[in-house]
Amino acid sequence: MILSAEKIRELLKQSGDPAERLVISPLLEERQLKPSTASVDVRLGQRFHVPLRAKLSQLDLLSPTHQADLFKYKDDTFVPIGDHFVLHPGQFVLGETLEWIHLPKNLVAFVIGKSTWGRDGLIIATAIGVHPNFSGILTLEISNVGEIPIYLYPGLAIAQLFLAVVELTAESVTPVPSAFQVQTSPRTRNVEIEDRDIIEVFKKRLEPG
Amino acid sequence: MNIPAVESGQILIHAVLAHELGHALYDKEEVAKGLLPKIKLSEDLVKNLAKAMYENQLKQGNPTPELRLRKQVTQEIAGRVNGWVKELCSDAIGIRLFGPALFFAAGHLLTSFIHMDKTTETHPPPRLRVRLMIRMLKQLYSVEKWRAELQSFSRDWDEVSGGQISGGNAYDQVALETINDAALDLIAEAGSLATPAAKRYTTEKFDNDVGKLAPFFLNHIPPGEIGPYGRGVAVELASIINAGWHVYLCDFETFRKSLHPKDGDTRFTAATKLHELVLKALEISEMKTAWEEARRDSKRGKN
Numbered sequence: 483m484i485l486s487a488e489k490i491r492e493l494l495k496q497s498g499d500p501a502e503r504l505v506i507s508p509l510l511e512e513r514q515l516k517p518s519t520a521s522v523d524v525r526l527g528q529r530f531h532v533p534l535r536a537k538l539s540q541l542d543l544l545s546p547t548h549q550a551d552l553f554k555y556k557d558d559t560f561v562p563i564g565d566h567f568v569l570h571p572g573q574f575v576l577g578e579t580l581e582w583i584h585l586p587k588n589l590v591a592f593v594i595g596k597s598t599w600g601r602d603g604l605i606i607a608t609a610i611g612v613h614p615n616f617s618g619i620l621t622l623e624i625s626n627v628g629e630i631p632i633y634l635y636p637g638l639a640i641a642q643l644f645l646a647v648v649e650l651t652a653e654s655v656t657p658v659p660s661a662f663q664v665q666t667s668p669r670t671r672n673v674e675i676e677d678r679d680i681i682e683v684f685k686k687r688l689e690p691g
Numbered sequence: 692m693n694i695p696a697v698e699s700g701q702i703l704i705h706a707v708l709a710h711e712l713g714h715a716l717y718d719k720e721e722v723a724k725g726l727l728p729k730i731k732l733s734e735d736l737v738k739n740l741a742k743a744m745y746e747n748q749l750k751q752g753n754p755t756p757e758l759r760l761r762k763q764v765t766q767e768i769a770g771r772v773n774g775w776v777k778e779l780c781s782d783a784i785g786i787r788l789f790g791p792a793l794f795f796a797a798g799h800l801l802t803s804f805i806h807m808d809k810t811t812e813t814h815p816p817p818r819l820r821v822r823l824m825i826r827m828l829k830q831l832y833s834v835e836k837w838r839a840e841l842q843s844f845s846r847d848w849d850e851v852s853g854g855q856i857s858g859g860n861a862y863d864q865v866a867l868e869t870i871n872d873a874a875l876d877l878i879a880e881a882g883s884l885a886t887p888a889a890k891r892y893t894t895e896k897f898d899n900d901v902g903k904l905a906p907f908f909l910n911h912i913p914p915g916e917i918g919p920y921g922r923g924v925a926v927e928l929a930s931i932i933n934a935g936w937h938v939y940l941c942d943f944e945t946f947r948k949s950l951h952p953k954d955g956d957t958r959f960t961a962a963t964k965l966h967e968l969v970l971k972a973l974e975i976s977e978m979k980t981a982w983e984e985a986r987r988d989s990k991r992g993k994n
Binding site: 494495496497500507508510512563580582619637659660666 | 906909911919923925949950953954964971979981982
């Protein structure tokens, strides 16, 4: 069940055990929750992780040097509020939400672009799901699929967060924290690629001889 | 106080900057004018030292006149006392501004980088500075109600600070005898008076921060704003830093175990995560305050 703005407001007002609370902080304006909608607006943060195309010929998730390659490939940029980041057509950067998001164990979230930006050709997230118990800033995978450059202003509402209740059962356990937990800036992570070994077997089978 | 480059990423250590704020207030409030005349140099100590130096020079056959020597000794010692009192009073103001966090940060830096009894003409031995800080904490905070880990930390430093200050030259020794316990109390009092009442970090604030803010860190939430939706307010910098220190000193293993295995792998990686959370809390607090100021200015038509 997707939560209404009113329900989200009610949850944000709750006090008590921090682990059980929904936290979206800082919430700078009450209008981030508009009556009769079903989401809360989140703002663009100040840090960007910018790809350096000239540094690398390709990214290969299965490569043993993948993590080291990512360090070569990305550069960090900080844009203060009031300044802007120019996103050129076809460019892809990692950005962040200004807000820290903490979800209790019974909520899941989906971060989705706002139509005002989308109509200018801005895509703000491709991996949109945020799992229960998540705590951190959200990394936004931002790209400009439009025809002309777009100015990105940190501090402006750039996305909306939809929240839904997760049906728990008696078997539901507190999950191990994810590799993206407690993330304070947009980051790629050296996540263990599941099924890497199996794909490697297939790769070997395709090798001649 | 200087933060070594190797420690610069550890935001909790930056609590020592309260000492630098203390310097600014010491100058602005002209604390020296009222304080220094109350800290009297012992004429006997000056006279005795000058006499000993004269006799020593006499043995070597080329003595400076005793009166000139006495003037030189007075200047040397007064220079030290003035400089040391300034540093100590800046610590006292820092304690009033940041509370125990300054003491925890100073303790961390002192154990790592500075010899406890090292003196210079401008800076007192760290042991004396710790002595003042502990003295103030005992007077201003319910230290006896603190968690056992904090009490143990403070007790250890109390023992260290009570030790004899060795080393230094004869001028340093007279300066040390001048800045005795009574002088430390005068310095603490002057530091308190120089700190604006609204900016003082109190024992009530510390207890509140430990009880209400520290659990947020343990649940991976940076407590930069507090209060329910629509009524959230920015948390003060001193509160964030003190809550962070409390987690670091009392609940670090719990925090470490709660992290992803890669982040909690070593004490260093876990501490880095805690420092990142503290920094994020400071950012959120700053953003909340700056945004509200900008909103007010935009309503007034200011740019």
